[in-house]
Amino acid sequence: MRTRGWDGDLPRDETEARARIVAAATRCVDQLGPAKVNIAAVAAELGITRQTVYRYFPSLPELLLAVAEAGAEQFLDRMQAFVAHISTPVEAATESIVFTLSTIRSEPYLGLLLQTGENVTFSRGATSARATSYGAQMLARMPVDWPAFGIRDDELPDLAEIIMRLTFSFLQYPADPPHSDAELRTLIRRWLGPALRG
Numbered sequence: 001m002r003t004r005g006w007d008g009d010l011p012r013d014e015t016e017a018r019a020r021i022v023a024a025a026t027r028c029v030d031q032l033g034p035a036k037v038n039i040a041a042v043a044a045e046l047g048i049t050r051q052t053v054y055r056y057f058p059s060l061p062e063l064l065l066a067v068a069e070a071g072a073e074q075f076l077d078r079m080q081a082f083v084a085h086i087s088t089p090v091e092a093a094t095e096s097i098v099f100t101l102s103t104i105r106s107e108p109y110l111g112l113l114l115q116t117g118e119n120v121t122f123s124r125g126a127t128s129a130r131a132t133s134y135g136a137q138m139l140a141r142m143p144v145d146w147p148a149f150g151i152r153d154d155e156l157p158d159l160a161e162i163i164m165r166l167t168f169s170f171l172q173y174p175a176d177p178p179h180s181d182a183e184l185r186t187l188i189r190r191w192l193g194p195a196l197r198g
Contacts, residue, residue, distance in 0.1 A: 005046075005047055005048035005049060005052060006020075006046060006047055006048055007046070007047030008047075014056075017056060018056050018057075018066075020046060021042060021046065021053055021056055021057065021063070022063070022066045022067055022070055024042050024045040024046045025037065025042045025045075025063050025064070025066070025067050026067050026070065026071075026109065027045060028041045028042055028045055029067060029108070029109065030108075034064075037060070037064070038060060039053050039054065039060055039063070042063065067109050068109050068110045069130070069131075070109065071107070071108065071109030071110055072110065072131075072134050074109075075107055075110050076134065076137070076138050076141075078103070079096065079099050079100070079138060080138065080141050080142070082095065082099045083095050083096065083099065083142055084143065085143075086142055086143065086144060087143055087144055087145075088144065088149070088196075089144060089146065089149050089151060089159075089196040089197075090189060090192070090193040090196045090197060092139060092142050092144050093159070093163050093188065093192055093196060094185050094188045094189055094192070094193075096138070096139075096163055096167075097163060097166060097167050097170070097184070097188055098181050098184055098185060098188075100167050101167065101170055101171065101184065102181060104171070131164065132157045132160045132161045132164065133157060134160075135156075135157070135160025135161070135163065135164055136156040136157040136159075136160045138160070139156045139159060139160055140153070140156055149196070149197075151196075162192075166188075166192070170184075
């Protein structure tokens with residue numbers, strides 16, 4: 001790790017350096033809005049060069065993806081409140097997709113990648129092992145007796161991946177005209193429902 005910059009407060013290690021860059025990028029999103037965030041602004045926020053930022057995050061989309069991942073826990077908390085009444089796998093999948101589609105564009109950090117046109121990068125990150133682990137945690141937190149419906153705990157990451165892939169296909173390729181929430185629920189229940197009912 002280089003010993004200059006950082007406004008004289010050097011990170012202890014690479015992990016701390018990455019965390020501080022992500023925190024600075026988050027502040028830039030808050031201050032400037034997602035469309036105006038760039039590597040130069042993040043570097044200035046930390047008192048380092050753009051090259052230092054690029055050393056940890058080779059592109060702006062990768063940095064924004066890290067910001068989005070850092071905000072994932074807040075998103076999961078809001079989703080958990082939204083689905084607190086759900087007790088079946090079909091409704092869990094349906095309402096997870098509807099909630100995400102209706103809120104993600106206004107999410108302060110998750111939505112920023114879509115607002116800045118980086119949805120391809122975001123979709124790739126959204127189906128990573130880390131993201132599907134988050135999804136599986138969300139499913140496990142729902143009041144659904146998964147084993148009673150024939151879905152083992154070790155199968156939840158696979159289900160989370162399918163839900164995420166469906167969600168981001170709707171985001172990248174929306175229907176024209178757009179589906180209402182009621183129409184979307186009907187569509188998901190009709191075609192995904194049979195697989196979840198066994």
